[in-house]
Every structure is written in C-alpha cells, then in structure tokens.
Amino acid sequence: MERKHRPPPLPASPFMPQPTVDLNNGVVTARLPSGDSVTIYLYGATVTSWKTSSGKEQLFVSSAVVLDGSKSIRGGIPLVFPNFGPPIKDHATGGLRQHGFARNAAWEFLGKSSSESAGDDSVKLDFGLGPSGLAEPIRANWDYNFGLVYSVTLSKNKLHLSLLVKNEGTKPFEFHALFHTYLALKDISQTTVHGLRNTQYVDRLLGDKTFQEEHDELPITAETDRVYTLPVATSENNDAALVVKEAGSPSFVVTSESLPNVTVWNGWIDKIKGMRDFEPKDGYKRYLCLEPGSVLKWNKLEGGEVWSGSTTYEAKL
Ligand code: TA6
Secondary structure, eight states, rough: OOOOOOOOOOOOOTSSOOOOOEEEEEOOOOOOSSSOEEETTTTTTTEEEEEEETTTTTTTBBBOOOOOSOOOOOOOOOOEEEEEEEEETTTTTTTSSSBBGGGBBBBBEEEOOOSSSOSSSSEEEEEEEEEEGGGGHHHHHSSSOEEEEEEEEEETEEEEEEEEEESSSSOOOEEEEEEEEEOOOOOGGGEEEEOOOOEEEEEEETEEEEEEOOEEEOOSSEEEEEEEEEOOOOOOOTTTOEEEEEETTEEEEEEEEEEEEEEEEEHHHHHHHHHOOOOOOOGGGGGEEEEEEEEEEEEEEOOOOEEEEEEEEEEOO
C-alpha cells in the first residue's frame, strides 16, 4: 500500500565526494574522487590526457601539438573512422583524408552518467557525431547518413573506450574503426608487447605482406608499423589480453571486444623527424601506439544496422 508523505529519496551522501565533470571552451574534463582524471577535446573527441590517482600521465602528446582545430591532435587517443590509413582508391572513402574524418570533426558532448552509489568510482562521458558535424566538402565526399556515439568511461586506473556506429539511412556503407592510442612510456628500448605470439600481422613497411609473429615479448627496436589480427577470445584464452611491459613489469593491460585487429606503431627516428607537429624529436623513445580496431576488413552496415567495438586500457604503473 502506498505510504502517504513518503520522505524524499536520500541524496547521495553530501559527505562522500562525487566525480566532477567540466566543459569549458570545447574541452571536457572529468575527475574521480580517487584523483584519476581524463580530458577530451570536442575536436575529434580526442582524449588528450588520462591520469591515474598517482597523477601519472598515461598518454603521450607531442609538445608541438596543434590544438586550434586546424589539424588532428598529435597524441592522446585520436579516433579513426571511416577509413584506416591512406584513402583507398575506387572505394567510397577514397575522397577522404588519411584515417578518415572523425578525428577532425566537431563532436557534440551528449553528457555524463555515473552509478548512483555514493563516492562513485566511475564516470562515463558520451560524445556524438553525425553528418551535421562534418564540413560540406567532407559530407560530399562520403554521402551517408551515419551516427556515431563514442563513450569514454574513467574508473580507477582504467579507461574504457566504446564506439557505436549506426547506419541512420537506407544506403549500406562500409567502414573501418580504430582507437589510435599513444601510450606514454619511460623508454621504448625497455618496452615489449606480450600476447601477440603466433598471430598474423600485415607489415605496412614491407608492402603489406603477411607474417607470423614469433616473439612472445615483441621488442620495438626500429620503425614499426604492423596490423595484427588477434585470436578471438575463446574459453581457453578468454582474456586475449595484450600486456605492455617496461623493464619486464606490466605497465598496461589492453583488452578489446569486437575489435579483431591491433596496430603497433612507432615512427622511430626518421619518420618522427619528418613530422612537424611531433616534438621533441627524441619523443619516439617515450611512446608506443597500441591501436585496437577493426581495419583489415571492411565492416558493412545495412540501413538501420548498428556496430560497436570497445577497448579497456588498465594502467599498472
Ligand atoms: O596507425 C599507424 C599509422 O597509420 C602510421 O602509418 C602513421 O602514419 C601513423 O598512423 C600516424 O598517422 P597520422 O595520419 O596521424 O600522421
């Protein structure tokens, strides 16, 4: 029986700190009571900072980064959609730029959500992009009615990224999607990637030929630009996790869902020397791009269909 004059629900305790989320001048910053924080530019919905409770920055951003919207952000986590790599001739994305338009587009902040428990330990930030967020020439070059919802969830020592793609129109379209994450390192020469052994990879530096990875701990000792195909998580290896190790200790654990590929990229000395917006030039020693995505085969959506893929980075140091 309904009680008369039921007291209002108790608010989350005023004494338990809550996550904070600010939006200023096109930049969203979220902070947890634990001190973990994340910063996202609406330009490209690019994550430019992820700090754990110790205050340690987990992402690499070039000190010559251009943040005025005139070019994609060099570092952090740029988004790649609808095409990975250089535009592909004779494909619907052939008129777009390298890595597509998502990282240069004006995304909308859709809002935040966090669990109601007092002293919450996570906050989810949602961003949206549709044809209206694209400059006319780009819309003309890829004339499909698409909808993207990109969610960034910050929790203690973890950053979860999820991209949902919807075909809002009737014409089917094909796309690639990838999180182009620049992980911050102390020293690339002390860094290895574990979890790729026996997987196949396309070597972008060797004519896109396919090889099998022999290393249990992959060292990065020269320019590296490889797209791996990961084993589908099974009951045996249900956590098909990748582990970035520094001096033998895990520094990042990376797990993904519905993303069959991961690109491992370090431009090394010469490639970085040629990048005007990449500074300092010895910065190649302090980053590794570990980029989960779905990029070796086109993903196809019929009208009304939806695709989603997600990745979780856990910082261990
Ligand atoms: O993901 C690796 C890669 O495709 C490399 O080939 C290199 O071009 C890198 O992306 C950076 O590309 P960007 O267009 O951001 O300069």
